[in-house]
Amino acid sequence: MKVPPSIRWQEGRLWLLDQRRLPAEVVYVERKNAAEVADAIARMQVRGAPAIGVAAAYGMALAGRAGHDPEAAAATLVAARPTASNLAWAVNRVLAAADPVREAEAIHREDVAMCRAIGAHGVGLLRDGMGVLTHCNAGALAVSALGTATAPMYLAHEAGAHLRVFVDETRPVLQGARLTAWELSEAGLDVTLICDGMAAHLMAEGAVDLVITGADRVTANGDVVNKIGTRGLAIAAGYHGVPFYAAFPSSTFDPATAVGADVEIEERNPDEVTDPIPAAPGVRVRNPAFDVTPAELVTGWITDRGLFSKPAELGVLAPG
Ligand code: MRU
Numbered sequence: 001m002k003v004p005p006s007i008r009w010q011e012g013r014l015w016l017l018d019q020r021r022l023p024a025e026v027v028y029v030e031r032k033n034a035a036e037v038a039d040a041i042a043r044m045q046v047r048g049a050p051a052i053g054v055a056a057a058y059g060m061a062l063a064g065r066a067g068h069d070p071e072a073a074a075a076t077l078v079a080a081r082p083t084a085s086n087l088a089w090a091v092n093r094v095l096a097a098a099d100p101v102r103e104a105e106a107i108h109r110e111d112v113a114m115c116r117a118i119g120a121h122g123v124g125l126l127r128d129g130m131g132v133l134t135h136c137n138a139g140a141l142a143v144s145a146l147g148t149a150t151a152p153m154y155l156a157h158e159a160g161a162h163l164r165v166f167v168d169e170t171r172p173v174l175q176g177a178r179l180t181a182w183e184l185s186e187a188g189l190d191v192t193l194i195c196d197g198m199a200a201h202l203m204a205e206g207a208v209d210l211v212i213t214g215a216d217r218v219t220a221n222g223d224v225v226n227k228i229g230t231r232g233l234a235i236a237a238g239y240h241g242v243p244f245y246a247a248f249p250s251s252t253f254d255p256a257t258a259v260g261a262d263v264e265i266e267e268r269n270p271d272e273v274t275d276p277i278p279a280a281p282g283v284r285v286r287n288p289a290f291d292v293t294p295a296e297l298v299t300g301w302i303t304d305r306g307l308f309s310k311p312a313e314l315g316v317l318a319p320g
Helices: 034-042 049-066 070-078 085-096 100-125 151-158 175-186 196-205 230-240 311-317
Strands: 007-010 013-017 028-031 131-134 164-168 190-194 210-213 217-219 224-227 244-248 290-293 300-303 306-308
Touching (some): 007 049, 013 034, 013 049, 034 049, 049 070, 049 085, 049 100, 070 085, 085 100, 100 210, 100 244, 100 300, 100 306, 131 196, 164 175, 164 196, 196 230, 210 230, 224 230, 300 311, 306 311
Parallel strands (some): 131 164, 131 210, 244 300
Antiparallel strands (some): 013 028, 217 224, 224 290, 300 306
16 A cells, blocks of 8 residues: 555554645644544544544553543543444444453454455456446545455456546545545556546446445445445446445444434534535535435445345344
8 A cells, every 4th residue: 555554553652644634745643642532533634434443442542541531531532423333333342351452453453454355355346447436535544454445446456457446526525536536546546536426427428337435334224324425326326227335344334223314424514515615605504424325225235254235144244
């Protein structure tokens, strides 16, 4: 991978790559306690479902080492962002562990291994010359290694396949334009950046053979909660007969939540939408950060435990 890691844990100190400043500036910020980690998650200095889980795990490790109340640290971290399941999953794992530092390090290590497994299960979907469309950043910057949605692409590229990757810019925070386009092109893939509203047109042109996105939470019935715009993309893919896949690690599967409609969708500050173009005075602005793609629009779920074509098969991802 050519881009720097999103999280560095060095000699017991936590450094986060400030993703709000990418790709113009590559700057690491040190976070010294759970409250600072929670603040970095809320402000999206670190973002992407698996990465916020890893960062929060280290937030718990910092709290444990400082002798702070672990329950209070956990509550602060979990409240930072409500939608991705990885955050509470990682915090609860560290909370239950005898050694918080070792557990956080284990979560970080497992994240790397899960990305490679996702790539191995998804790479067979890709052929030389295919057009692949992705949304938001479910790449190396959102995880610890090859990313999730991007893992099959990186492995296909490594194996010599030439893919044409279309990247939705992903308004309003522009994770596609600023992060995905950057990391894929740094790795030598053939990248084309498009506005979100152009995806359906490219499908109608026949330029897109496959869509792969990440996921922030996948519910028991297979609904995929992911970055705002994913639902529209899946509807467009279904209309045009383009297969739609979601790629994610087991930690994103939430068997305790029945359907996507039960998941809290984070509503972020409207300023993200009106920056840099302000709305006319008196215009209301909404900023839901995620949406729900119904399972019936998903062709397959690419996970670290296998590639599944039916929601009932996702049960193997459930813990224990
Ligand atoms: O708001 P973000 O940038 O944290 O949202 C990220 C996404 O929606 C990703 O697609 C998802 O977390 C998968 S990351 C491997």
